[in-house]
Amino acid sequence: MIQITGLTKAYRRGRPPAVLDLSFDARPGMVTALLGDEGAGKSTALRLMVELERGHGLTLFDGRTYRRIRRPEREIGVLLSTGRPEAGHPGQRARAHLRMLAGTVGVPARRADDLLEQTRLAAVADHRLGTFSPGMHRRLALAAALLGNPSTLLLDAPTEGLSPSGEEWFRAFLRSFALSGGTVLTTTRAPEEAAGLADRVVTLDAGRLAADQPVVEFRRTRLHPEVLVRGPQMARLADLLTAQGGQVRHDGGAGLAVSGIGRTEIGELAYRNGILLHELADRVVERPVSYPSALPSSSGRSGQVLIRTATDPGERPPAGQRPVTIGRPAGPERPLDHRGLQAGRWAAAALAPNPVAPEQGQGQEREREREETRGEGQGASLPAPTPSAPTPPTPTPAPPAAVVPAPSAPAVDLTRRTSRTPGGASALGHPEARGAARPARPVAPEPAAATMADAEQLAANPTDAELLTPARIRGVGHQPAPVRPFAGRPWPAPADAAELRAAEPAESAGPAARPRQSAEPAESGTGTGTGTSTGTGTGTETAARRAAVGDENGSE
Numbered sequence: 212m213i214q215i216t217g218l219t220k221a222y223r224r225g226r227p228p229a230v231l232d233l234s235f236d237a238r239p240g241m242v243t244a245l246l247g248d249e250g251a252g253k254s255t256a257l258r259l260m261v262e263l264e265r266g267h268g269l270t271l272f273d274g275r276t277y278r279r280i281r282r283p284e285r286e287i288g289v290l291l292s293t294g295r296p297e298a299g300h301p302g303q304r305a306r307a308h309l310r311m312l313a314g315t316v317g318v319p320a321r322r323a324d325d326l327l328e329q330t331r332l333a334a335v336a337d338h339r340l341g342t343f344s345p346g347m348h349r350r351l352a353l354a355a356a357l358l359g360n361p362s363t364l365l366l367d368a369p370t371e372g373l374s375p376s377g378e379e380w381f382r383a384f385l386r387s388f389a390l391s392g393g394t395v396l397t398t399t400r401a402p403e404e405a406a407g408l409a410d411r412v413v414t415l416d417a418g419r420l421a422a423d424q425p426v427v428e429f430r431r432t433r434l435h436p437e438v439l440v441r442g443p444q445m446a447r448l449a450d451l452l453t454a455q456g457g458q459v460r461h462d463g464g465a466g467l468a469v470s471g472i473g474r475t476e477i478g479e480l481a482y483r484n485g486i487l488l489h490e491l492a493d494r495v496v497e498r499p500v501s502y503p504s505a506l507p508s509s510s511g512r513s514g515q516v517l518i519r520t521a522t523d524p525g526e527r528p529p530a531g532q533r534p535v536t537i538g539r540p541a542g543p544e545r546p547l548d549h550r551g552l553q554a555g556r557w558a559a560a561a562l563a564p565n566p567v568a569p570e571q572g573q574g575q576e577r578e579r580e581r582e583e584t585r586g587e588g589q590g591a592s593l594p595a596p597t598p599s600a601p602t603p604p605t606p607t608p609a610p611p612a613a614v615v616p617a618p619s620a621p622a623v624d625l626t627r628r629t630s631r632t633p634g635g636a637s638a639l640g641h642p643e644a645r646g647a648a649r650p651a652r653p654v655a656p657e658p659a660a661a662t663m664a665d666a667e668q669l670a671a672n673p674t675d676a677e678l679l680t681p682a683r684i685r686g687v688g689h690q691p692a693p694v695r696p697f698a699g700r701p702w703p704a705p706a707d708a709a710e711l712r713a714a715e716p717a718e719s720a721g722p723a724a725r726p727r728q729s730a731e732p733a734e735s736g737t738g739t740g741t742g743t744s745t746g747t748g749t750g751t752e753t754a755a756r757r758a759a760v761g762d763e764n765g766s767e
């Protein structure tokens with residue numbers, strides 16, 4: 212699994228960055244294509260991932276940065292585009308070259324011979340590299356990347372120089388590599404190639420993430436089939452085709468690009484009207500990305516960000532996860548920056564209605580009412596929930612009396628670190644947050660569910676939105692978890708905790724747990740249970756919670 216978060220690289224001050232806030236995932240068992248025109252930033256992104264380039268952002272390979280991997284050549288096969296086709300010294304023979312590399316990787320020389328077979332270079336294994344074609348060099352470079360038997364491949368323009376049969380072989384090879392559970396991230400400039408190679412297509416446009424789509428969606432929304440026709444009488448043919456309902460546009464000198472009418476029909480029409488054709492061929496062209504629709508619906512973000520839908524005081528996080536509550540009191544709105552937009556999209560995707568969540572409908576109902584209340588009572592200018600997320604009908608709607616006017620911005624909870632974020636996520640580094648004296652955990656008692664409105668608030672609030680960028684996200688990937696609403700069992704309130712314990716069968720409570728029940732009020736802050744590092748309560752309440760968790764886990 213490769214998790215790329217917020218990669219950014221600017222080569223020169225005052226010039227547009229080569230890569231800007233690029234985030235996506237490449238998952239195991241899948242081929243992910245990074246698609247972009249020349250200069251879109253694909254190679255730069257790959258170099259940033261393997262830390263050959265200095266920049267911002269974070270790339271994790273199965274939870275570790277490249278530098279942290281002890282033997283990266285055994286885990287990650289890297290094929291970078293150097294601008295030169297040669298894979299080695301022109302005077303060296305392919306077999307000797309690969310055996311030498313096998314020695315540096317620490318695998319037996321036999322492996323080099325196997326890979327020469329696999330990459331269909333066995334017949335030329337004893338030829339000097341100076342006699343190799345660009346395609347052969349590329350295959351040899353791929354063999355070198357595979358020497359350590361890696362589970363992840365990072366390939367920059369691997370098909371450059373390959374013949375059509377070489378491309379076919381390469382496609383089959385990548386497919387089998389992914390099928391065996393490997394992770395592949397490959398770059399390409401050709402949309403058709405991306406569609407043929409990949410399961411997921413991430414489009415880069417001038418260094419930015421333009422779209423992140425499953426290949427089926429990519430084909431449907433971005434690839435446009437048309438027929439290319441060439442000949443000396445194209446003006447006449449264009450009139451005939453338009454009369455038949457086709458869309459026609461000029462394509463170069465004597466060429467027409469036709470859509471809406473098939474190749475066979477065009478050929479027949481030309482034949483019936485005595486029009487000579489020099490070329491008649493199907494082709495696929497790329498449609499420009501329609502911002503921002505390609506992003507939220509299909510973001511490939513992994514589930515590193517766990518967003519809670521409620522922050523009831525009695526709620527506790529799932530075992531082993533430590534939540535960080537982000538959010539800050541509503542303040543003056545700021546203009547969106549790119550980070551805000553990006554983070555907002557992620558949050559929107561993560562907060563989209565989840566049919567699995569049982570209280571989703573009621574949560575949205577409450578949220579809408581809460582928004583109304585806020586709008587009336589505080590004049591806040593949060594956008595209304597979008598019509599794209601309709602509330603499912605609920606047989607027993609939540610009573611209005613349950614609605615509590617929100618005193619501050621809704622809380623979105625990221626299950627990450629807590630120990631260094633006593634003032635909520637805004638304390639993670641924003642200059643304003645650092646300067647402001649904030650009470651600890653200002654949003655902990657927030658009662659309502661987070662919804663699309665929260666996401667939009669997040670997007671409109673760069674202070675919070677910045678928190679989702681890599682420089683501030685530490686430990687991403689160490690606790691992989693799918694994006695899902697918080698579904699932990701409510702943390703019993705102090706009063707309920709005693710009842711809960713009383714109701715528990717005697718054998719379910721650990722022997723060491725029972726003495727704590729009586730000691731609860733006196734032992735403030737001494738309990739340690741899984742997931743208790745949030746420390747949102749104080750004094751007796753905290754002790755009671757910790758005792759309750761300790762009892763449940765039987766850990767004390």
Ligand SMILES: Nc1ncnc2c1ncn2[C@@H]1O[C@H](COP(=O)(O)OP(=O)(O)OP(=O)(O)O)[C@@H](O)[C@H]1O
Nearest residue numbers: 222229247248249250251252253254255256292400
């Ligand atoms: N070493 C460098 N110094 C300055 N600018 C650079 C450097 N390397 C790349 N760039 C610039 O960064 C941008 C992205 O380049 P990059 O090579 O990453 O694009 P690419 O998508 O890989 O293109 P291609 O498909 O042609 O390989 C380009 O504008 C390029 O000019």
